[in-house]
Amino acid sequence: MDNADLGSALRSRRAAAGRTIASVAMDAGLSVTYIANLENGRGNPTVGALDALTSALGGRLQVTLSDDQEPTNPSAEDLIRVDQFLRHPRLTAEARRLAATTGRPLPQVREHFLHLLAALSRLATEPLTTLDVDRLVDLVILTTRRPRS
Numbered sequence: 001m002d003n004a005d006l007g008s009a010l011r012s013r014r015a016a017a018g019r020t021i022a023s024v025a026m027d028a029g030l031s032v033t034y035i036a037n038l039e040n041g042r043g044n045p046t047v048g049a050l051d052a053l054t055s056a057l058g059g060r061l062q063v064t065l066s067d068d069q070e071p072t073n074p075s076a077e078d079l080i081r082v083d084q085f086l087r088h089p090r091l092t093a094e095a096r097r098l099a100a101t102t103g104r105p106l107p108q109v110r111e112h113f114l115h116l117l118a119a120l121s122r123l124a125t126e127p128l129t130t131l132d133v134d135r136l137v138d139l140v141i142l143t144t145r146r147p148r149s
Helices: 003-016 021-028 032-039 047-056 076-087 089-102 106-123 130-144
Strands: none
Touching: 003 032, 021 032, 021 047, 032 047, 076 089, 076 106, 089 106, 089 130, 106 130
């Protein structure tokens, strides 16, 4: 992401929250001028400044270092290819259980499953089947229901 994209994302998030630059600056402990420059694609923010800004805007900063050859996010094609499996009865039931036990919204849990399926699909040599979805649900159950030690 370049500085112009970062600035646009910050401005959009601030505007969507109905916040002024001054109120965000106060919460983040940064100057109004500094934030205005960032929103206009100028400046070179530190990770600490970005973390303070995202916190002030009700978000969480996530920094990912990745290899250029391997996409970190599924493509639209990946998501479309596996979307049908979100209606799988066991997956639906497990998503509801996870949402209830973790307090996360059901759409967020379903999105996590969608990303898991897309990643699995990219690794598979054949198209995924419902048996593959059952195996994935089994793995999720094993990892989320194991006794705490």
